Amino acid sequence: MKPVVATPPKVILLDIEGTTTPVSFVHRVLFPYARKILPDLIKRRRHDPVVEQALAATKLLAPGKEPAEQLLTWMNEDAKVAPLKTLQGQAWAEGYADGTLVASLFPDVPPVLRAWYQTGLTLAVYSSGSSAAQKLIYAHTTDGDLTSLFSAFLDLEMGGKKDTASYRKIITTQGWVASDVLFVSDVVAELDAAGSAGMLTCQMVRTEDETVAGDDHPVAHDMTEVATLFALPAPASACL
Ligand SMILES: CSCCC(=O)C(=O)COP(=O)(O)O
Ligand SMILES: [Mg+2]
Numbered sequence: 001m002k003p004v005v006a007t008p009p010k011v012i013l014l015d016i017e018g019t020t021t022p023v024s025f026v027h028r029v030l031f032p033y034a035r036k037i038l039p040d041l042i043k044r045r046r047h048d049p050v051v052e053q054a055l056a057a058t059k060l061l062a063p064g065k066e067p068a069e070q071l072l073t074w075m076n077e078d079a080k081v082a083p084l085k086t087l088q089g090q091a092w093a094e095g096y097a098d099g100t101l102v103a104s105l106f107p108d109v110p111p112v113l114r115a116w117y118q119t120g121l122t123l124a125v126y127s128s129g130s131s132a133a134q135k136l137i138y139a140h141t142t143d144g145d146l147t148s149l150f151s152a153f154l155d156l157e158m159g160g161k162k163d164t165a166s167y168r169k170i171i172t173t174q175g176w177v178a179s180d181v182l183f184v185s186d187v188v189a190e191l192d193a194a195g196s197a198g199m200l201t202c203q204m205v206r207t208e209d210e211t212v213a214g215d216d217h218p219v220a221h222d223m224t225e226v227a228t229l230f231a232l233p234a235p236a237s238a239c240l
Helices: 023-044 049-061 067-077 082-097 109-118 131-139 164-174 188-196 223-229
Strands: 011-014 122-126 152-154 181-185 200-204
Touching (some): 023 082, 049 067, 049 082, 067 082, 082 131, 109 122, 109 223, 131 152, 164 188, 181 188, 200 223
Parallel strands (some): 011 181
16 A cells, blocks of 8 residues: 555544444443433532533523433434534543443554654544543543543544534644645545545545445444545554
């Protein structure tokens, strides 16, 4: 496999679900966990400022509906809505804290991210999951705490992942040069948006997730292939 670039990117911006973690971990472990404990959590912690604010935001977005009911509707639709993502993050925090949840990453991810970090690349996350939830995932992986590898955890505060404006906002707020940034995601519409903002793009097509490859972005099946395609360093064992 030959590199598709002459100059490697300086910043790697990573999606989570379907890119660094299996879709099944998010949909069969994280989402059901949040669905199970959220009704109790929003009663038990209704005076917690984070919970209170997310419930108020839910009411604003869905006036006249019971927030608990609206949150359930959003969960059924897998809606990428900030107050739901905040509350899911609060639920997962409890699960990680009591040891019920441990984050599963694809096994190629930790060694490649460590190799990239060690050579001075900037690593960042952009996910629909709240920045708090992103930090929790990377703090509780089966490979230990990886949070120190990342310089930024970006969420829906930047805007939706299918909107070009969100990637422009990321570039501006982080002070990056668009053409220095490689965005890796499994979702073509997200890559299209990032590409329109001037970022390099790579579609992660994971066999385990049965991701369908698109036509318009370089395709990798794991992080070592991303390294090869974009002339980035890879861990020594991956070169054998
Ligand atoms: C922070 S991990 C949970 C991911 C999540 O809630 C989600 O909706 C998936 O978002 P992504 O942008 O990583 O595909
Ligand atoms: Mg994804």
